[in-house]
Structure formats: C-alpha cells, structure tokens
Amino acid sequence: MKKILLAHGGGGQEMNELINGLIFRIFDNEILAQGNDSAILNLSGKIAFSTDSFVVSPTKFPGGDIGKIAVCGTINDLAMVGAKPRYISCALIIEEGLGIDELKEILNSMKSTADEAGASIVCGDTKVVSKGSCDKIFINTSGIGEIIKESRVENLKSGAKILLSGDVGRHGAVILANRNELNLDLQSDCKPLNNVVEALLNASIAPLAMRDATRGGLSAVLNEWAKACGRDIKISEESIAVSDEVMGICEILGFEPYELANEGTFVLAIDPKDEIKALEILREFDSSANTIGEILDSNKGNVIIQNSYGASRFMEPPKGELLPRIC
C-alpha cells in the first residue's frame, strides 16, 4: 500500500501530486479549482467565523472518523451561533507513513460531511511531519457562515427553558470503549447540526443560546452557561436521555454520562413560549430530544441536578484527564 512520505510535504513534485491528484479531486469545487493563494468568497451580511483542531485517537471509530468530526466540529460551531455554514478550510498535519488509502478515506468523509451540511471546503494546507511527531493525522478546520439569526450566550436569562437535542455521551463512550477494549454496539453521535438549527430558525424559533456539548459534555456547557449568566440552572436527571450502552460504560469505568463528549448533540436555551414548537422540530430529527431544565432566578451560578428521588446535587464540570475510577 502506498504511504505518505516526508517528500509529500516537501513542496515538490510529490506534494503537487498529493494536493492536485488527491485532495483537490476529492474536495472538488470551483473556488478551490481557481488555485489562488487565497479563496475568494462571495458573502453577505453578518458573518460567523470559527476554527478548531482535531486530534482524535483512534482516527476511525463506529459512526465516523477524524475527517467527519473535523468538518462537523466547525459546521456545528457555526450553527450554534445561528449561522448557515458556507466555507471551510482544511489544514492537514500528517505523520509520515500514513497509508494513502487511509488518507483518502478521511478526505472523502470530510467531503461528504461538508456536502451534507451544504458547505464547501475551499482552501487548505498540508504538512508532513516525521514519524512520532504526531499521531497519524491532525486536522484543523476553520469555517465561515452567514448569520441567519444570532444566538448568543449574553441572551441567557432566568425563566429560559433548557432543551437537549438528543441522548448524551455516545461519542465519548465509543472512544472510551475503544481505548479500554470494551465491545459495544454503539455509534458516535457525530453529525452536522446546521440542518436542525435551520429548521428551528425557519420556523421563527430563535434560541436564546445554543452550544454543542463536545468535550466536557453536557455538564461543561451547563456550567459555562450558569457562570456566564450568573444564575443557577436546574436540571431534572430523569429527563436526560442516556442509552443503555453509555450507562454501561459509565458504570464500568466510573464516569458520569454528562461528562462524556458528544459530537452531534446540542443544548438550547429557549424562551418558554417557544418550548413546545422547538421540541416538536427537534424530535423530527431525534426522538429523544427533551426539555431538561430551566434557568432559575437564584444567582449563584451553579448547576443543580435533581434525581428521580427528589434529591439534588451539583452537576460539576468534568476535571482533568478522564481516568477510569478504580475505587
């Protein structure tokens, strides 16, 4: 099998072949084909701009790969402020020795994910580093989107309902299972969220704020929000959908499902008058979407989770390396 060599990053013939013969061919669009030093874009109105780097190990997992995640990550960050994702950049840092076929697969999944979201990959960069300098492949993507209706953390206010677009913890659980040699029939939730966001906006529902619950999971989002608006957020544990398998991983390794990463699940703060309609739309995309709580008047900035027995505790943001609890 052909592999990436240091020569592929050297600026010469091999690099040219890699970029023109493989990357351009897969990402295939007019702006990229122009071959300028910068992509020249047509945009109007307010613009959202976001960037993110992806260092996922393993690079391939049930439900996706690093390519899909690299596009979803940026698409979703744009969608979360109420923007329609338009253009994406793709910077690759490749470890020498990566199979060309493996790279091809990653690029193809970037392309198909961008297509699904209605965005184009219009510029990029490729570097090859020596063995051991990175773990197979690191990808950075930046993205630009046109704002349809702005959602901002500043809009959070007491009384707002907190909705969750699906069940939590699947991406984190899939990755943890893989690293700990646990087998399960579970797929990462990795997917672009701009379509569901656009469906909400088209129905004239403007979420006060939205955030995808990536690293740090649901509890990171809620804790950031509670701090940002200086109010307490109360969550009902029963209302949060968690699959059996995610629960199983958590029981085995000693985690909370709310601390595990998601790659296609987001949290919304909604004006109470929009709650029912918003839920209806969310459920068209994922039947496990639910209202999970609300922002209170009290102003300590804590997230309080109440269990089905009526006992409550704080939902802490996850800390440190996710190490299995042994004791």
Next chain:
Amino acid sequence: MDLINSFRDKDKILALSQIIKQRSKKPLNIMEICGGHTHSIMKFGLPQLVGENINFIHGPGCPVCIMPRSRIDEAIAIASIDGVIFCTLADMLRVPGSKGSLAMLRADGADIRALYSPLDTITIAKENPDKKVVFFAIGFETTTPMSAVVVKQAVELNLQNLFIHMNHVTVPAPVRAIMSDKDVKIDAFLGPSHVSVITGSKIYEELANEFKTPIAVSGFEPLDLMDSILNLVNQHENGTHKVYNEYARVVSKDGNLKAKELIDRYFQPCDFEWRGLGVIKDSGLRLRDEFSYLDAKKYFNVEVGESKESKACICGEILRGKAKPYDCKVFGKVCNPQNPIGSCMVSGEGACAAYYKYSKRG
C-alpha cells in the same frame, strides 16, 4: 434481568425513605467504611432522603486516600528509573507526592501506564523483556486477590522482569483503630460491599461485639444502602449490635475461599502506615519471603527521605471521622480536584472529592 436499575427503583427507595425518616428518632452517626459507599451516598443524594437525625461519617476505605506520602514518593522514585515501565490503576496517577505526582512524571517522559486490569502487567512484561515492569499494587481485600493472581502468573511463567510494589491493606484493622479513639463518636457502620465479597461477612462479627456497634454489609445501589440504613436505624433505636448482611446476593459468611487462599499463599500481614491513622500493626500485606525477589522496593532499593504531609490539610482527621471536608481551611479553595493537596481530594471516592463534586462547597 437488570441488576443495576432494579436496585435504583424510585418507588421502593421513596418508601424506604419514608420508613427511615419516621423510625429514626435519635441522632445516629453512621460511618461508611468504603469509599464506594461515600460516592454512592453523595451521588444519589441519600442524606436528603434519610432525615435530619442521620449523619454520615466517611471512613478510611479509599485505598488512594489512605496512602501515606512516603509510598507515593517511592513510586515516583521507581518510576523515574530508566528502563522501568510503571503500571498502576488509574486514580493513583494524580496523587501528589512530596515532589509532583506520577502524572507529572509521565509528562516528563517516564513510561507510566494506567491499567484497567492488573493482569495487563503480565502482557506488558512479556512484550517488553528488556524493560523492568513494576506493578504498583494498591487496595483493600477486594483487589488483593487480583494482585495475587499477578504474582502467581509471574512465578509460574518465571518472568524475570516483573516486580510488585505492595500497598495492600485490610479493613478490620483501621476500623478497630478508629473505634479505639475515645473522641470518635460512631454509632453504626456500613460494611464495605466488595471487600466483604472476598472476606465474608463474619469478619465484622467480632468488631460488632467488641464495640457494641451494629454493622450492615451493604451493596452499592441506593436501594441496598437504604435497606442497610433502615436496619442500622432499627438496631440503633432498639439497642442491638448485630451484623446484617444486606448484600447476601454476593456476600456469604465465609467469603470467596479460593481468593482468600490465593492471598494467603503469596502474601503475609505486615505493619502499614496509614495516612492520618499512623502505623497499624498487621494492617497491610507484603510478599511472603519466598517471593520477595518480586518485591520492587527491595529490587530497586529506593530510599526516600522523610515525607511530610501538608500542614493545612486535614485528611488525617477526615479519615478518622473527626472532621468533615468543610472543616478544612484549604477545602475547595487551594485544594480542589485539579490541584489536590490531600489524597482525599484525589480519588473520586475520597470524601473531599465526593463533597466537592456533589455537594455544597462550604
């Protein structure tokens, strides 16, 4: 059959909650010996379900928390040696020694691995014949048999590059030490779940009689705990001090004989210095003399100077049930899970970490 969620059933738990609240008439201090119980009690919010009279005191049953700093320093000294692969169960990585933690040492390039199963050390030793593999064995009776299996296999396979750093401890000794302290006011104990699976419930009978204190061996699920608490409430109100085995679906009177034989074959009792409790006679385990060639401490001959605990930290008092995390000046401020000063903040089951995570911060 779902043996997890069935024991978290809302209706049953609320029914028990009501019964406990009504029957609990006088103040009752319950010490849960095991860190797993601390974790469950806080996670499921049980203090809110049992009424005002019941006060939980967190015991010494978290193997990470009771580890004196000198042993962490030894681990760090061994893990720093060139050519050593240092293996441990995860939580141990973050425990601060006198100078840094294993996690920091790993960031400096030391080969330190967090394992899921102690048996992984055998595979690592086989795959790395030119390295010295050290297993940092920690834990109570629950985990001791697994370490014994590691020793058994190392002996049978005649592995020349696998060594054990022994830090295993036993439950009854510290319980006795705590109860012998006149300042400690404990009315009842929750006996550990999985320690008891190995030891059997009868190890508590002597303790219950000696200190006239009821003990309920309890499972980890909220329903298990509520049943056990109800039993302790009843015993406290009636003035009895029996051992109640709530967890009889896995805990027998005599325990797991095969596991106990394994422990006995490879290990023998020794004195152990507990953080906060001091040296307790015969409360730890070491390798039997015929297997002492596997002893990492002997093999690497590491000497660490005297290790001092932080002055502000009151982990010792907390482990003896004399203080609550809130009573500590550094709790939640300088000492938090990202920057633990004392070991009780490190493990998810340490009293301080459980309070920090699930409860108010003073």
Next chain:
Amino acid sequence: MCLSIPSKVISIDENNFAIVETLGVKRGVSLDLIAEPISVGDYVLIHVGFAMEKIDTKYALESLEIYKQIADDMNSGKISADEGDMGLAALKN
C-alpha cells in the same frame, strides 16, 4: 476499590476466560477467582478484569419482591412507616 458491576456471562473459553455483558457493553474477564462452576447465562460481579463472585439472582429477585411489597403496602396505606420492629432485615432473613 469498589467499582464492581453485575454482568451476564455470554461465553467461556478453554482458558477459563469469559465474555460478559453489562447494559450492552461486552468485555473479557478472568474466571480464575471463582471456585464454583460458572455457566453461560450466570450473573457474576466484575472487578478490575476478574469475576469476583457469582450473583445469587434468586436471592436478588426475592429481595426486590420484598421491597416491592413494602412500597405497594405503603402506597396503598396497608402499613404505616411506624409498624414493625426490625423492618426489612427481619422480613428478609
């Protein structure tokens, strides 16, 4: 040292190594610490890669049934919380 999960035995190989399942998650564990024979379908308690003990599921179900009875009786007003002397401990033993 307490994370320990009830799991169902799915298969056992000739090295006394079993695949067990908890809530849809499967993993391999050693059965070397259990003296009594274990069969596929049994429930065992798992801790750091080992099965520690077989779970007496009959006993577990009986306990659950007793708890259910108590909850039902409480809810239907058949018993009040003050009744009885030793509570569940007496009922179960």
